[in-house]
Amino acid sequence: MAGYVQVLTTVDDEEKGVALAQGIVEARLAACVQVVGPITSVYRWEGAVEQAREWQLLIKTTCDRFGELEAYIKANHGYDTPEIIATPIVAGSAEYLSWIGAETR
Numbered sequence: 789m790a791g792y793v794q795v796l797t798t799v800d801d802e803e804k805g806v807a808l809a810q811g812i813v814e815a816r817l818a819a820c821v822q823v824v825g826p827i828t829s830v831y832r833w834e835g836a837v838e839q840a841r842e843w844q845l846l847i848k849t850t851c852d853r854f855g856e857l858e859a860y861i862k863a864n865h866g867y868d869t870p871e872i873i874a875t876p877i878v879a880g881s882a883e884y885l886s887w888i889g890a891e892t893r
Contacts, residue, residue, distance in 0.1 A: 792877040792885055793854060795847040797861055797870055798829060805843040808864055817857040818849040819891035848877075853892050 795818070799805040809821035825843030832838070849857055858872050877885070886887065 791851050792880070792888055793851055793874040793890040794877055795848060795849060795854065795857060796873045796875070797845045797847070798827075798842040798864070799845065800840060800842055800866065802826070802843050803870075804866065805845055809845055809847075811864060812847060812857065812860060815856075815860060816892050817853050817860055819888040820848045847890050849893050850889055851876075857892045869893070 797808075799808060802823065805823040805825070809823055811816055812818045812821055823843055823845055826841045827844055828839060829842045830837065830839050846859065861870055861872055
């Protein structure tokens with residue numbers, strides 16, 4: 789069941805997250821995006837420890853679409869350095885994975 793990934797990014801506003809998710813799905817860069825939050829992120833940025841309220845986007849797509857998805861996120865994200873992490877989906881229902889493939893063609 790290779791060839792599928794879940795991509796993670798975060799945004800600082802729920803409406804921005806929904807808009808980014810909508811654009812990603814409309815462009816067929818992912819079959820599904822879940823906007824989860826709010827969450828609290830603690831991170832080091834420019835030498836200081838920061839804390840922020842964010843919304844997490846869980847993006848389901850194929851490995852083939854990752855490059856275009858990454859470019860889309862960078863072009864449409866408000867952060868200087870957006871989090872973009874892809875994790876392989878090592879197993880899942882055949883029907884769901886097939887749906888991801890069909891919706892990202």
